[in-house]
Amino acid sequence: MNSLIDDLLSLSSIENKKTNENDQFCNLLNTVKIGINSLESKILKKKINVDINLDQSLLVGCPHEEFIQVVVNIVNNAVKYSKDGAKILIKAREKMNTSNMTEYVEISFKDNGIGIAEEHISRLTERFYRVDSARSKEVGGTGLGLSIVKHILNKNMGFIDIKSEVGKGSEFLITIPKHA
Numbered sequence: 001m002n003s004l005i006d007d008l009l010s011l012s013s014i015e016n017k018k019t020n021e022n023d024q025f026c027n028l029l030n031t032v033k034i035g036i037n038s039l040e041s042k043i044l045k046k047k048i049n050v051d052i053n054l055d056q057s058l059l060v061g062c063p064h065e066e067f068i069q070v071v072v073n074i075v076n077n078a079v080k081y082s083k084d085g086a087k088i089l090i091k092a093r094e095k096m097n098t099s100n101m102t103e104y105v106e107i108s109f110k111d112n113g114i115g116i117a118e119e120h121i122s123r124l125t126e127r128f129y130r131v132d133s134a135r136s137k138e139v140g141g142t143g144l145g146l147s148i149v150k151h152i153l154n155k156n157m158g159f160i161d162i163k164s165e166v167g168k169g170s171e172f173l174i175t176i177p178k179h180a
Contacts, residue, residue, distance in 0.1 A: 025179035026064040028105065029054040032090060035071030039079060046084045050075070053091040060105050061177035062156040070152050073145035074109045074172050082113035082169075094178060103178040104158075110171040116164040124162055125150040149174075 029052070036043070036050055043050060060067065078088045092107045116124070120131045128143040146160075153159055158176030 024063060025059050025061050026067050027056075028058040028060050028067075028092060028107070029056050031060075031064055031067045032071050032107075035068045036075060038068070038072055039075055042076070042079050046079060046082065046086070048079055048082060048085070049087045051087065051089045053089070054107075055092065058092060058094075058105060059179035060107075061179045062152065062158065066152045066156070070149050070174065073149050074174075077145060078109060078111040078113060078170070078172075082111050086112050095175070103180075104175050105178045107174040107176070108171055109174070110169065112169040115166040115168050116162070116170055117166050118164075121162050121164060125160065 032052060032054060036052070062070070075088060075090075078086075082088070089110045090108065091110075092105050095104045095106050096102075097104060116131060120129075123129045124131075125146045127147045129147075130143050150160055153174065153176060156176060158174060161173040161175070162170065163173070164170035
C-alpha cells in the first residue's frame, strides 16, 4: 500500500512540478549508473547481467532526479519479468529530427525476458494497467511505473516506444532531446 501511495504522489508531483532552470539536463551515463545501482540487490539476486554502452559525455534534456526514475522504473520491470541469468542491454544513439532540426537521444533498454503480447503494448503506459494480474501479484508493483515514465518524458518533450515478442524479450526506446 505504501508503494502505491508513493507512486501516486510521484505521479502527481511530476504532473504539477515546474522545472528549475538550473536542473534541465543530466549526464546520461552517470544517471543510468545511479538508477542501476539503486536496483543492485534485485539485479544480483537474479544474477542478471546489465551491459551499459553509453557515451560518457552525452547530456539529455531531462532533470537528473526525473531521469533516474525513468531508468529505475524501466530496469526494475526488466528485472521483475526476466528469468535468472538474463541480460539487459542499455545503449544510446543520437538522432536528428529533420522537420524541426532538433537533436535527440534514443536510449534503448533491451532485455531477453518473458516478452509482452502485442495486444497489451499500446496500454502499458496507462495508469494501473497490468498484463497479467495473477503474475503481477507474484512480482509486485503498483501498475504506475510506466505511466510515470510516460509523464516524465512528455513533460520533457520526449516519448517512449515499446517493442516486444513473447518468449524473446522487450525493448523500451526512450527518445528525449539532446542537451548541447
